[in-house]
């Protein structure tokens with residue numbers, strides 16, 4: 317895969333936060349970006365931002381938990397452009413709560429977006445990447461997969477599963493020419509994350525991270541762009557922490 321204007325990347329949950337920054341960054345690298353989000357206004361807005369900066373982007377309003385819809389939408393992309401070079405499984409919806417308070421619908425909803433949608437996305441792009449003999453996938457892990465915290469039982473379960481799925485898929489898909497890696501964002505105060513983390517907690521986190529600040533969506537986008545680039549041609553099954561040193565502190 318090269319960073320030519322020919323390459324096409326799909327980024328899920330690209331309407332805001334880390335997904336938005338990733339879509340913008342990949343467009344700067346020359347990818348045509350399919351901006352997937354369930355929020356039509358945000359998907360349109362981000363695709364417009366990219367085009368205004370001279371990049372190539374199209375919005376796609378899609379619920380990535382709907383396996384049939386994902387397959388149909390991504391097949392449409394292949395029909396239109398003949399390729400999918402990169403997939404970033406970024407979309408998320410989450411709740412923090414005490415372990416004993418999670419009811420079935422909450423758990424089902426978090427598993428659907430956090431785990432099953434990642435699998436549906438990979439299933440939908442692997443045949444095209446296999447036919448091309450090349451492709452790259454980045455999944456979004458989290459420090460929560462490795463470290464517990466108050467209320468994070470189900471989110472940690474989700475990200476633990478995504479992490480295992482990533483390393484397993486790297487082994488299974490590597491021989492087909494498809495690299496699968498995960499990024500582990502540190503503390504990134506996005507619109508979504510701010511619904512669960514107070515300003516005071518963010519201030520304390522920033523002070524305790526070895527690099528003495530919280531991260532930005534652009535920090536994470538740079539890591540994802542690297543993992544999708546030819547510079548990472550021999551990187552497969554890697555979990556890249558972009559966290560200011562949090563996990564090793």
Ligand SMILES: NC(=O)c1ccc[n+]([C@@H]2O[C@H](COP(=O)([O-])OP(=O)(O)OC[C@H]3O[C@@H](n4cnc5c(N)ncnc54)[C@H](O)[C@@H]3O)[C@@H](O)[C@H]2O)c1
Nearest residue numbers: 329331333334354379380406407408456458504506508509
């Ligand atoms: N922000 C952090 O501190 C942090 C830390 C570690 C890992 N992560 C991971 O990074 C990723 C992005 O996090 P964020 O903070 O930018 O999230 P966010 O909540 O700000 O954005 C998530 C996006 O996903 C979209 N989305 C939700 N459900 C969807 C669905 N069913 N179909 C399509 N789109 C859907 C939302 O509309 C939204 O645009 C997530 O996987 C998250 O777990 C974030």
